[in-house]
Amino acid sequence: MMSDRPQPFHDAPLDAAMSDALVQQGLAVERVDNAARAENDPWLSAVARGFLEEEPGEVRREAFVGHTAHRRKLGVYDATSPQPEIPVATFASWPSELTVPGGSVAASAISAVTVAPTHRRRGILRALMAGELRTAAALGLPVAVLTVSESTIYGRFGFGSAATVANWDIRVRRAGWIGPEAPGRVDFISREQARELAEALHERVRASSAGEIALPEGHLNRFFGTSPDAEKAERLRTIQYRSPAGEVDGIAVYRVVENPDDFSESTLELSWLLAATDDAYAGLWRFLLEMDLIGRLRASELAVDEPLWWMIADQRAATITITDHEYVRILDVPGALASRRFGAADTIALEVDDPLGIAGGTFVLTTDADGGAVVDAVEAPPANAPVVRLGIRELSSLLLGTVSAVTLARAGRIEADDPTRIARVFQTTEAPRLSFWY
Secondary structure, three states, X not given: OOOOOOOOOOOOOOOHHHHHHHHOOOOEEEEOOOOOHHHHXXXXXXXXXXXXXXXXXXXXXXXXXXXXXXXXEEEEEOOOOOOOOOOOEEEEEEEEEEEEOOEEEEEEEEXXXXXXXXXOOOOHHHHHHHHHHXXXXXXXXOXXXXXXXXXXXXXXXXXXXXXXXXXXXXXXXXXXXXXXXXXXXXXXXXXXXXXXXXXXXXXXXXXXXXXXXXXXXXXXXXXXXXXXXXXXXXHEEEEEEEOOOOOEEEEEEEEEXXXXXXXXXXXXXXXXXXXXXXXXXXXXXXXXXXXXXXXXXXXXXXXXXXXXXXXEOOXXXXXEEEEEEEEEEEOOHHHHHXXXXXOOOEEXXXXXXXXXXXXXXXXXXXXXXXXXEEEEEEOOOOOOOXXXXXXXXXXXXXXXXXXXXXXXXXXXXXXXXXXXXXXXXXXXXXXXXXXXXX
């Protein structure tokens, strides 16, 4: 349960413009009491309905209260509805931390955004999103982040695709291992043991992996099936990689789906692999790819530049699809840009348009040879600096380094005096990645 002490983010007052816009629709927006089942249960029903899930049972409802006590939950209510206690729209967020190239930045993580089919096209989502983004900005959070089920929804609110992911389908017998032989050992461990190891291990990985966010509360129980409401948790298997020095540097969780026509052609579905060292990465992947009775291995939310591509003998054994995954929305341009390291020393001017009026303006970004940055708001760009004109959506996509300014310029998404020069400043050495959904 959440603390009784006031929490600035969770307990922040509702945005007045948001409330007024919904009142004009005959609706009321309220903050959900996380400790009250009478408010959480109907809110969860609305979320389940929004994501086309079955009606939650009692075990899930009880567990949900504990899993989401950290979240700021909003519900939009229609008093004229036959079920006025069930919100017609939901929204949840919590303060988190986003890893950026060479650093990290405080973020508002957003989830459980739904609008009932009966109340669509009435401006409800726009009111909720704009209001909560203004609240997050007022509380000093430079960015907002989310993962989405529909990628076309959030661009109009200034969110840009910032971390794409790769989904792999590997024919393991054809793949062949040509990667290094890891010196440590791989062992099976219990799901409970893996859960105990995962949080600290994820923090080790997250520190150098742009795009990752701090693990939300409740996620570890979901990953490892260690909560009372977990379904088919007994199908999960967990392994660890331990270095010769005795340090656990990696874990993986997976399940096997048997092929009833040929048991030697079962499918291994990898849920999550955490590797804090190159040895752990190689050791875990080789173990999984060489497992008996497995014909295919499927994994999702991998980086688009996985070293695994160069560790298998036959790269055509892997079918890889790329998809958008994590979206970022800058709320404070100086705060967001100054949090990361850059690829070249330069001075550039940014003319940023923000449709919600939160973070627009003209800014001068000055970077040094060590990658540090100073960002100043100015009235007009200096005469000696190349200018890039772009929306907050495009700047948000550039933040983690997932796309080149040259690509955006050629796509007509930005206007730049010298796109190549801009790209050198924002360039990164590794693709950003977020390894889970939230």
